[in-house]
Amino acid sequence: MRDEYVFKDSVLERVKALPVLAGTLEVTVEMSANFYEVPVDTVKAILRRHRSEFNEYGETRVLRGGELAKLRCWVHDAPTMQKTSVLTLISRRGLLRIGMLLTESEVARSVRSYLLNVEQIASKEQRAWSMEREVSKRERRRLTDAVQAFGDGNPFVYANYTNLVYRVLFDTDAPGLRKLYGLDPDDNIRDAFSTEDLRNVVDVETAISSLLRLGYGYQEIRDELLGRSANFRRDAA
Known part of the structure; x- marks a missing residue:
């Protein structure tokens, strides 16, 4: 069911304003936690437990070295990014998948309700x-x-x-x-x-x-x- 709905990532912006990193259509782990209003460790746990699911569809990627340095040139207002040597980025589809896996988030519940109920309405x-x-x-x-x-x-x-x-x-x-x-x-x-x-x-x-x-x-x-x-x-x- 997650695989069926994960391509409808436009629902995210209908539920809540969606920030992305400059020059990309991706978010950091911290940004995804802020979007769903949950602790950062909660998002990290979901990525860890369902790593194969996210990897199968290329919904996360890890930046190091030159790739990370290049991104830092685009983004100057994220102190966490300037300090880390490894950065995990999550695509819009990955962010939606997180919402389908979260259990303690009002925002995630709104996303799931929209996907499962609203999309079936024709009008x-x-x-x-x-x-x-x-x-x-x-x-x-x-x-x-x-x-x-x-x-x-x-x-x-x-x-x-x-x-x-x-x-x-x-x-x-x-x-x-x-x-x-x-x-x-x-x-x-x-x-x-x-x-x-x-x-x-x-x-x-x-x-x-x-x-x-x-x-x-x-x-x-x-x-x-x-x-x-x-x-x-x-x-x-």
């Missing part, structure tokens, strides 16, 4: 919606982590921030949206959103996460976002 609009849905799930996890780490301990804090997102974008709360879309209590509200709505939700949740980490309290965040609500509404329904 271009449905593919776009499904991709945004995967991204919104990951960003929602970031928000809940930020609330847990920096929130004020209010037992209703998660519901408060969720309703704040909806208030900023739609001038209503979760019950109001359920009524608007005719949803049952067990239905997920976000499944009713358009692609653009999902993008807007991600923007607001990202803003809340950032403000929480800067030490803002709920009331300050509420006042800040409601005062700037027009900036977040890009054709929100």
